[in-house]
Amino acid sequence: MNGSNILILEDDPDQMDLLVEFAVSEVLRIRDDKNTSDRQRKAIKEIKIIKVGNIDSLKKSVSMLKNVFLAVLDCNTPDDENRAPHDQLVKTDHIVTGQHKSVDIVAQLLPGTPITMISSMGRFKRIVKTYYESRLDLRINFVAKNDSTAIKQNIETHLQEYLKSVD
Secondary structure (H helix, E strand, O other): OOOEEEEEEOOOHHHHHHHHHHHHHHHHHHHOOOOOOHHHHHHHHOOEEEEEOOHHHHHHHHHHOOEEEEEEEEOEEOOOOOOOOEEOEEEEOOEEEEEEHHHHHHHHHOOOOOEEEEEOOOOOHHHHHHHHHHHOOOOEEEEEOOOHHHHHHHHHHHHHHHHHHHO
């Protein structure tokens, strides 16, 4: 798949709809802004929102994608569509390391892609951020699922950064 993409990993259909709506509204708002150049408007029209609901689908999608300027990943997702959601944290000897399966997939197959983790409780925020910042120098944004303003701002920030690169 070519073009520029926003990748969203979320297993809850209602939450997925909400995240897609946030992304679409930010894309449209920026597209209609009088300060948006014609070149940026053209780039905006080519943006695709890729929706995946589990780790298996994430692996398949990421292996086909080239240009992802934002990955929004739910911390708590199923491995495949027939399983219950669970935190995708890697454990060593029953100790949570901070390593997260979906972050690893995106970081390995789409290096340099900004990652935003969404979580209803944010209970693993510090350990995940510490793990990736210390080992891969990878900055991960964490946003609470119920903070719609922060989610929209995060999407807008990455969309604006993407548009700067097309000018």
